[in-house]
Amino acid sequence: MTTIGLTVNGRAVNKPVDPRTHLADFLRDQLDLTGTHLGCEHGVCGACTLLLDDMPARSCITFAAACDGAHVTTIEGLDNDEVATELRLAFSREHALQCGYCTPGMLISARDLVLRLETSDERTIRIGMSGNLCRCTGYVGIVRAIRSVIDARRSRGIAPVPGAGRQKLGPVGSGNGALQKSTSTVGPKTAVTDEPPGDHAAMPVPDFVPDKNFDEHFTVAFPPGKVFDMFGDVKRVAACLPGATLTATPSPDRAEGQIGVKLGPISASFRGAVRIERDAATLSGRIIGIGNDQRSRSSTQGDIRYRLLPRDDGASTRVELSIGYSLRGFLAQIAREGLVRDLAKRLTAEFARNLGLSLSGAAPEQPKQLNGLMLAFDLLKGLLKGLRKNRDA
Numbered sequence: 001m002t003t004i005g006l007t008v009n010g011r012a013v014n015k016p017v018d019p020r021t022h023l024a025d026f027l028r029d030q031l032d033l034t035g036t037h038l039g040c041e042h043g044v045c046g047a048c049t050l051l052l053d054d055m056p057a058r059s060c061i062t063f064a065a066a067c068d069g070a071h072v073t074t075i076e077g078l079d080n081d082e083v084a085t086e087l088r089l090a091f092s093r094e095h096a097l098q099c100g101y102c103t104p105g106m107l108i109s110a111r112d113l114v115l116r117l118e119t120s121d122e123r124t125i126r127i128g129m130s131g132n133l134c135r136c137t138g139y140v141g142i143v144r145a146i147r148s149v150i151d152a153r154r155s156r157g158i159a160p161v162p163g164a165g166r167q168k169l170g171p172v173g174s175g176n177g178a179l180q181k182s183t184s185t186v187g188p189k190t191a192v193t194d195e196p197p198g199d200h201a202a203m204p205v206p207d208f209v210p211d212k213n214f215d216e217h218f219t220v221a222f223p224p225g226k227v228f229d230m231f232g233d234v235k236r237v238a239a240c241l242p243g244a245t246l247t248a249t250p251s252p253d254r255a256e257g258q259i260g261v262k263l264g265p266i267s268a269s270f271r272g273a274v275r276i277e278r279d280a281a282t283l284s285g286r287i288i289g290i291g292n293d294q295r296s297r298s299s300t301q302g303d304i305r306y307r308l309l310p311r312d313d314g315a316s317t318r319v320e321l322s323i324g325y326s327l328r329g330f331l332a333q334i335a336r337e338g339l340v341r342d343l344a345k346r347l348t349a350e351f352a353r354n355l356g357l358s359l360s361g362a363a364p365e366q367p368k369q370l371n372g373l374m375l376a377f378d379l380l381k382g383l384l385k386g387l388r389k390n391r392d393a
Helices: 023-029 082-093 101-117 122-128 140-155 226-233 232-241 330-336 337-359 374-390
Strands: 002-008 009-015 050-051 055-058 071-073 214-218 244-248 254-263 266-277 284-293 296-310 316-328
Touching: 009 023, 023 050, 050 101, 055 101, 071 214, 082 101, 082 140, 101 122, 101 140, 122 140, 214 337, 226 232, 226 296, 226 316, 226 337, 232 244, 232 254, 232 337, 266 296, 296 330, 316 337
Parallel strands: 002 071
Antiparallel strands: 002 009, 050 055, 050 071, 214 316, 244 254, 254 266, 266 284, 284 296, 296 316
């Protein structure tokens, strides 16, 4: 037996595996990810297609042990993926599925074409999908669905991604395999750390459709231009966020780090990366992030959009925030929407206070890890106080 470490759908997995076990069997039997289907088991039909280091791969002929250190994305991991969402709608609209057995592999292969093809040329799409077989549809609806998504995205000004974002040549799975060595159960044991496998610098930060959205705002006594300039200083912004630390030197459009949150006895530290977009003309911006917590086996995605509006004849600034997020794993079972909103409200208030200190030239207060359980107690006390007031009235 060999112990392998993978990142599967953003979650770290460390499990013993027989060297002859194929990746599809490992995912289905040990992780219950049954969206990866087995058809021919010879790498011909494409039903088992998934993403291995962001590249489409046949999991029925790929040994799990050969993927040690790799990032694996199954159809379940594309629930909030923008392209996959558009394809699912198009497949339904164009009647591109019947029994549905080949559909997971079809969607993953189609997603690759949508990302990298400049135009919706039918012949090119048919060649690109020739490794995915369907015994029901006759392929007409499938091709039509893929063409419609490519046309819609190009008409919205979304350019193709050369090579679908691939920056390395070589077999699929080779991108991260050298970063983590497997350990045999025979001989000395290797210590397991809480560090996530893989290279965070190479972690893609994709757009996504959030599960939940809400708005927040606050006002600081400084002009919008000064506030916008500070928002461009990633280190200063991180110093104002409770529980946040940078793990690498940031660039103007990207940063890596972690943020800690405590929910009762559970301490979570989400580690990942953010992509930063700014528009000086409109004094607005966007921060898209992805991260995972190894201990709770949870992952999250966040999309924060901000806009700066002048107040008091430009002497102060109203910061308007639109916050979207998705949460997966154990923490998603206990972090109810109301608790997350109130946690974000408290984090926003702490950030606003530290932002004002930083802009005035003072050092921000040492950010503390936010405690969601204490916040829940505060909410309960407020509710009881309100009930008591109504009773006395």
